[in-house]
Amino acid sequence: MPPDMPTEPIRRRIALTDDGPILVHGPIEVVLTDGKTMISDRAVTALCTCLRSSRYPICDTSHRRRVRNVTARGSGSGMDRGGRGC
């Protein structure tokens, strides 16, 4: 455990959204794929899940610009969602 880690567990609130980012409440550290660490001291940090953000991993609302592929039966199927598909 890193020396600056608190000994008491801190329960963070993480909210998933239907069509956008993951909202993490409280200050956070995000370890990026290159091993670098991004620190956010915001009250709520929106983490991008669609990979379209120019400020990835922070959501820049680019997910709002995507075009939905809604068909007569396709609405709500999840097939019209962008992102990683995982």
Ligand code: FES
């Ligand atoms: S989730 Fe908002 S830009 Fe990706």
